[in-house]
Amino acid sequence: MNSPIRVRFAPSPTGYLHVGGARTALFNWLFARHHAGKFILRIEDTDKARNTEEAVQVILDGLHWLGLDWDEGPGAGGDFGPYFQSQREHLYEKHFQTLLAAGHLYEDGGAWRFRSLRQVVTVHDTVCGSIDFDLSNPETHPDMTIRRPDGSWIFHFVNVVDDIEMQISHVIRGEDHLSNTPKHLELFKALGATPPAYAHIPLILNKDGSKMSKRDAGASITGYMESGYTPSAVRNYLSLLGWSPKDNRELLTLEETVDLFDLSKVNRKNAHFDIDKCLWLNSQHLAKTPLTQFREECIPFLAKAGVHYGSAEALDPILEIVREKIKLLSEVPSWVEYFFKEDYAFDPEAVKKAFANPATADRIGLLSAEFEECPEWKAGLIEAALKQTAAKLEAKPNELLLPTRVAVSGRTAGPNLFAMLEILGKGRVLSRLKNAVDTQIHQL
RNA sequence: GACCCUAUCGUCCAGUGGCCUAGGACACUCCCCUUUCACGGGAGUAACACGGGUUCGAAUCCCGUUAGGGUCGCCA
Numbered sequence: 076m077n078s079p080i081r082v083r084f085a086p087s088p089t090g091y092l093h094v095g096g097a098r099t100a101l102f103n104w105l106f107a108r109h110h111a112g113k114f115i116l117r118i119e120d121t122d123k124a125r126n127t128e129e130a131v132q133v134i135l136d137g138l139h140w141l142g143l144d145w146d147e148g149p150g151a152g153g154d155f156g157p158y159f160q161s162q163r164e165h166l167y168e169k170h171f172q173t174l175l176a177a178g179h180l181y182e183d184g185g186a187w188r189f190r191s192l193r194q195v196v197t198v199h200d201t202v203c204g205s206i207d208f209d210l211s212n213p214e215t216h217p218d219m220t221i222r223r224p225d226g227s228w229i230f231h232f233v234n235v236v237d238d239i240e241m242q243i244s245h246v247i248r249g250e251d252h253l254s255n256t257p258k259h260l261e262l263f264k265a266l267g268a269t270p271p272a273y274a275h276i277p278l279i280l281n282k283d284g285s286k287m288s289k290r291d292a293g294a295s296i297t298g299y300m301e302s303g304y305t306p307s308a309v310r311n312y313l314s315l316l317g318w319s320p321k322d323n324r325e326l327l328t329l330e331e332t333v334d335l336f337d338l339s340k341v342n343r344k345n346a347h348f349d350i351d352k353c354l355w356l357n358s359q360h361l362a363k364t365p366l367t368q369f370r371e372e373c374i375p376f377l378a379k380a381g382v383h384y385g386s387a388e389a390l391d392p393i394l395e396i397v398r399e400k401i402k403l404l405s406e407v408p409s410w411v412e413y414f415f416k417e418d419y420a421f422d423p424e425a426v427k428k429a430f431a432n433p434a435t436a437d438r439i440g441l442l443s444a445e446f447e448e449c450p451e452w453k454a455g456l457i458e459a460a461l462k463q464t465a466a467k468l469e470a471k472p473n474e475l476l477l478p479t480r481v482a483v484s485g486r487t488a489g490p491n492l493f494a495m496l497e498i499l500g501k502g503r504v505l506s507r508l509k510n511a512v513d514t515q516i517h518q519l
Numbered sequence: 520g521a522c523c524c525u526a527u528c529g530u531c532c533a534g535u536g537g538c539c540u541a542g543g544a545c546a547c548u549c550c551c552c553u554u555u556c557a558c559g560g561g562a563g564u565a566a567c568a569c570g571g572g573u574u575c576g577a578a579u580c581c582c583g584u585u586a587g588g589g590u591c592g593c594c595a
Contacts, residue, residue, distance in 0.1 A: 119595060223593045345524090
């Protein structure tokens with residue numbers, strides 16, 4: 076069954092994928108998937124001066140990362156290509172001639188302008204309702220230019236031509252285009268084409284309400300990739316900006332969102348971006364990620380941090396006990412590194428705090444002896460051994476815990492101590508305890 | 520400046536005339552859980568921009584004001 080629904084994301088390659096653009100792409104994609112329609116990627120690269128191949132790649136990478144696959148477009152083919160505007164010259168020329176022949180165009184200093192129909196144009200918008208725009212006054216609504224003197228094309232014209240040629244059924248785009256829409260409608264009319272349905276979605280602003288620019292935190296999708304967000308969390312967060320399932324649910328899987336998504340649930344108020352909530356969502360998604368997938372997502376970060384983790388078999392149990400502590404994948408290396416090297420660093424503050432008691436060295440000595448006797452190196456038995464040591468010392472188990480943790484890891488915070496000791500293995504634990512007594516405690 | 524859109528806790532959303540002494544989430548504070556750090560559980564702080572209408576009754580409808588955003592390019 077072929078759905079007549081065809082939507083497109085039409086970014087201009089500016090060198091980065093803006094979070095607002097990503098959200099627009101997401102809404103288009105969700106709409107297409109919900110209705111079993113087609114999602115098309117079209118690159119609007121008419122401005123030769125600004126466009127580069129690398130800039131296109133950034134968009135492709137960002138979309139791939141977010142999991143927004145396109146049915147037609149660069150790398151995907153399709154019956155309505157090419158999908159770069161720079162390669163669609165013949166189509167623009169054709170429609171240009173149509174307008175010219177019908178007397179809609181006139182030359183102005185070498186450029187070509189479209190003579191406005193000078194009417195009241197009503198935009199029927201799925202999210203904003205019906206809005207009248209009075210274009211009758213040339214003073215306030217000058218004729219738009221559609222072609223530069225050098226022959227290159229202007230956005231409004233090529234955008235409309237492509238939407239016609241690609242048989243786009245619904246245009247879902249940022250609200251910044253709402254005021255442009257009556258002009259586009261005039262073009263559709265002059266070209267004798269039926270316009271698509273429009274849905275203008277609210278913009279994403281900084282938390283303080285100012286316009287988000289490239290430099291602002293959270294503005295670039297590449298930033299999320301690099302700082303350790305998982306795509307499903309970013310998708311989830313973005314889907315909640317300007318849309319909601321209306322039942323107060325927030326933690327949603329992609330499948331649920333596709334199922335629930337509906338243009339009628341899109342609101343009209345600009346959203347202020349809040350990185351804290353995105354971060355929270357990230358920790359929630361990370362906690363639910365299957366371990367093998369979590370491992371795959373961690374590996375690039377471990378590699379970048381220079382952690383030699385050996386094998387997946389060695390890494391998995393550690394990730395298992397450490398993942399609940401993590402909000403960003405970029406935090407993983409610091410939680411994991413001391414499992415893989417014996418020259419781990421001792422945090423001076425931790426040392427001071429944990430080894431202050433002068434009896435610490437003796438206590439750790441006794442604990443080591445008790446560990447030595449452990450018949451099997453399992454968390455439960457390790458715990459029993461530690462408690463027994465505490466009893467012999469007439470101390471509370473708590474008094475041994477922190478020194479042990481700091482001795483084997485160099486820091487005060489970490490995963491469950493006994494699980495950690497089990498994974499480290501008896502031999503390494505004993506040598507680390509001895510080493511800590513020699514190099515740290517005796518230095519105090 | 521003209522035109523357009525918007526207006527509920529600091530932020531994201533719920534709320535479409537009575538169920539609202541306005542609900543959920545993030546953040547923040549406190550408590551519990553706990554071997555650290557987290558997770559988790561519980562509690563708390565906190566909003567209908569303002570002024571007029573309409574109505575028996577308005578966060579919800581209308582008008583105005585104010586504020587924010589957008590468009591008005593030979594950028595997209």
